[in-house]
Amino acid sequence: MKITKLFRLGPTTLPLETGRVDSWNSASIAAALASLGYPGFRHLRRRGRSNPAVVVLAGITAQDVEVRVIEALPWVMIRYSDLDWDWLIRESKLRDVQNRLGFLVTLARQVAEKHGEAAVAVCLRHVEAALEHARLAREDTLCQASLSDTERQWLRQARPKDARHWNLLTDLDSESLPYAA
Template identity: 45%
Template sequence: MSRTDFQQTGRGRRPGRRERDGSAETAWRQCTEKRRKSGTQVHLRINQHLGRISFEGFPFFNTSPVIRLNITLFVIFNLMTGDELKSVRLAFSWTQNDAAERLGVTQAYLSMVERGTRIVSADLASRAVRVFDVPPTALPLAEYRQHSRNPGWFKKQLGSLGYPGFAYLRATTKSNPAELLMEALDTQDLDSRVVEALPWLPLAFPQMDWVWLALNAKVYDRQNRLGFVVDLATQCAQRLDRSDVATQLVQPLKTLERSRLAAEDTLCKESMTQVERTWLRTHRSKTAEHWNLLSDLTVEQLDHAIA
């Protein structure tokens, strides 16, 4: 039996589209601070043998968390709330009519969402991220499903989230960083430039939903890949003197450490030849060896990518 104890918070950014008395960044931080104070520490106790997951201290806002059974355990998905949507709207000094027009919904519908009688749908949340420029970590996380993505999709998603290496690319719809990272790690063969970009995600979004990400990584046996990426991101944060980010990645890394697999794996390069595998076993970094991965990716190689 293992215990996962993460603190989930959002990550605010200044919208900067319109002059206003209070910034949306402040409003978003107030929302996430309210979550933290009201007990947004999710205590998960997983019993793999019984196939059950019990939780305590999970705050119930305007909507209850969606609980879906996924093979041997429950996965909890925490959605953006109407209260948070209202707080950011007020930070823009927008009326419900103003916001509804920009969001493409009626004022009556938006009113019901803000009161909590209607949930914040995935589509509405996506629009809110664009309109209010709230952090992409606020995008709802659905039940994870494996997809077959082409390299261009990952590059566009990374570019839309701000990754310097693909800054010239944009996706039609942004993905939640946690979902994007999970999809990438669950890909058998990934473009080398995309693999190199993966540690940037925890570095740029250290407050992503680690509960959702860690649970899905365990279901699909991707915890070693995730642990390696988070480990590299932590080392990058230390090299950049970003102690705040490094501190936020400590708990996710500890949790992944407890579930580290003994089986050998690659970092999204299943087509690697036996010759390459043999060479990497003696030439990989200590970090890759610790996570039982055949990879030559090191923190030194990431300097140009995360600058």
């Protein structure tokens, strides 16, 4: 980590450590997002930096995460589009959360396209295509395992088409992301 500071390397050069990923919660993910520069968490005390791919993996692996934390993950994908996508896709498949990743990549691509970030959008489109081949048929939530049966039933009817495509129960879409405007 001292080398990354000495040579002013970006956080994508930090180690890809999965040892603690499954134990992260909303607070630890939010702190990691703050250290990556996410504006929505700039008020939080910054901790040591983590590789953005590890932060995304921690976010999509967690079973119950605050929505504002999930909303930040597409921002990470846009801001650090040079992250190690092969590693992230492989790790998401190992944990059966590739649909969560695919959906968030879709949202990130839509925001990148809207903001005219063509190179980022092309990168994300390739990631989307890779995840499409691994899309799971089973229904899942977007890191909201504690949803009630009533909420699940409502989301089945009200979810956006991209959430339906990725078999996720969520009402999140790219237009509702705080940085999408």
